[in-house]
Amino acid sequence: MSEFIEWRALADVVVVGLIVGAGLPALFALGVRALAGPGSRTEVEGRRPSRIAGAVACFTIVGSAVISAIVAIGNGGH
Amino acid sequence: MGMGHNGPVTEPVLLVIVVATALGFDFTNGFHDTGNAMATSIATHALKPKQAVLLSASLNMVGAFLSLAVAATIAKGIVDSGIVTLDVVLGGLAGAIVWNLLTWVLGLPSSSSHALVGGVVGAVLAASGTKGVLWEGLIAKVLIPALLAPLIAILVASVATWLVVHLTRDVPEKTNDRMFRWGQIGSASLVSLAHGTNDAQKSMGIILLALIAGGAVPQDSTVPLWVIFSCALAMGLGTYTGGWRVIRTLGKGLVELEPRQGMAAETSSAAVIMLSSHFGYSLSTTHVATGSILGSGVGKKGASVRWHIAGRMFLAWLITVPSAALVGAACYRLDQFAGSYVVIGFLLVIGGVIVAWSRRKPVNHKNVNDAWEAGGGAESAIAESLVDHDPSLLVVNRKRSKKEKKREKKEAKLAKKNAERQVDHVGVH
Structure with a gap:
């Protein structure tokens, strides 16, 4: 059986796939939570700046991952 | 293909028929695979059905132009490339088209590239017997990945969904829905783009090979511009036509999806598809996308997954290669016996019958999102x-x-x- 499965490549796909494929949605979720989760607003000032900064950071990472994915597709590295 | 004629075109009729069939395959590839990218966005109302297929069609076309690193090979490492002639290619394409149409009318997602491999394998078997097929390559590159791809995708998507649902559990549902719909559109767009690049290039590669073998272009030719255009167009049109049946099964049949799950599923699809090609262990877009949707049901507490429908799909994936091979072999024989006109005629008749069959219970952009079990009642x-x-x-x-x-x-x-x-x-x- 082992000659039929390229274990190395398979392990790479699973591990990196988990990091990227589950990490990016989690980061996005963190961003959403920072913006709209409990404690994101104070009674007087509205949204807390620290939470906004956190959300921006999360969405920036997600956005740059998307852009690098498009570049990768363009380079034929699909 | 190994037979380079640099003189006049040797078999112009056969060449034209092969090119037309390749474009036909490209079209079925487009409409069969729309659901991989857009089913979740349609099911969660992130996009209206028509908007979704339009977006996906445009991105598929852009993807077709994005990278021109066309691999001019068919079923490399799976069949002996020395015996892939124009007739074999025609048989292979015919097998793939028939399988794509049949699975479409049954609403089953199925890998277009596996169908093509199957068709070619069948035609090769008919042409030169079992020695033309590299069985180890077939098992290692096609059959086992077909089993592993959904498992990997289920794992990644269920972890993603669990994390997302956990992290946003105390965010108001309205906000969640709004934000995650945007995320979902983004990740679905990536899947469409990658699909356009990958799959349109397959058809371009086939046509290029056919043109070289037929002596219409020199051996070292790059892809002519009209080939790029027509492949992009055929795939775009196919995508826009929207395989509504497959979209419905993927979006409504497997799991009742909400935007958070849709976003998690689509992102893990995009990640696994691109990473698998990057690491040289190509997995089928269809298998990954379906697995991801299942995973998004596994990862959310209380979401029910219709495993019996998933089971039907897995079964279809297991028989994709042999079924397409059977048709491919039959079409190769038909081509040898009666000529390529007859093969085209056969394809048109089969296509007509299947479309007529689909009319009896049409699925379109209007009813694609209806509740899955219509007869359920109150x-x-x-x-x-x-x-x-x-x-x-x-x-x-x-x-x-x-x-x-x-x-x-x-x-x-x-x-x-x-x-x-x-x-x-x-x-x-």
């Missing part, structure tokens, strides 16, 4: 909502009978009118 909906502790299921049920409501309203109106008329009648007397 009682089963109440039972379902009790079992799942989810009162919102009752709301879905109300939506389900919108049509009935309309009809009732109409009837009520009619009755009122009749009553009024009768009153008028009485008044006259």
Whole structure:
């Protein structure tokens, strides 16, 4: 059986796939939570700046991952 | 293909037929695979059905132009490339098209590239027997990945969904829905783009090979511009036509999706598809996308997954290669025996029959999002909502009978009118 499965490549796909494929949605979720989760607003000032900064950071990472994915597709590295 | 004629075109008719069939395959590839990218966005109302297929079609076309690193090979490492002639390619394409149409009418997602491999394998078997097929390559590159791809995708997507649902559990549902719909559109767009690049290039590669083998272009030719255009167009048109049946199965049949799950599923699809090609262990877009949707049901507590439908799909994936091979072999024989015209005629007849069959129970952009179990009725909906502790299921049920409501309203109106008329009648007397 082992000659039929390229274990190395398979392990790479699973591990990196988990990091990227589950990490990016989690980061996005963190961003959403920072913006709209409990404690994101104070009674007087509205949204807390620290939470906004956190959300921006999360969405920036997600956005740059998307852009690098498009570049990768363009380079034929699909 | 190994037979480079640099002189005049040797078999112009066969060449034209192969190119046309390749474009036909490209078209079926487009409409069969729309759901991989867009089914979740349609199911969660992130995009209207027509918007979704338009976006996906445009991105597929852009993807086709994005990278021109066309691998001019068919089933490399799976069949002996020395015996892949134009006739074999025609048989292979025919097998793939028939399988794509058949699975489409049954609403089953199935890998277009596996269908193509199957068709070519069948044609090669018919042409030169078992020695033309590299069986180890077939098992290692096609059959085992078909089993592993959904498992990997289920794993990644269920972890993603669990994380997302956990992290946003105390965010208002409205905000979640709004934000994650955007995320979902983004990740679905990536899947469309990658699909356009990958799959349109397959057809370009086939046509290029055919042109070289037929002597229409020199051996070292790059892809002619008209080939790029027509492949992009065929795939774009196919995508826009929207394989609504497959979209419906993927979006509504497997898991009842909400935007958070859709976003998690689509992102893990995009990640696994691109990473698998990057690491040289290509997995089928269809298998990954389906696995991701299943995973998004596994990862969310209380979401039910219709495993019996998933089981039908897995079965279809296991028989994709042999079935397409059977048709491919038959078409190769038909081509040898009666000529390529007959193969084209056969394809047109099969296509017509299947389209006519699909008309009997049409699925289109209007009913693609209807509740999956139409015959369920109120009682089963109440039972379902009790079992799942989810009162919102009752709301879905109300939506389900919108049509009935309309009809009732109409009837009520009619009755009122009749009553009024009768009153008028009485008044006259």
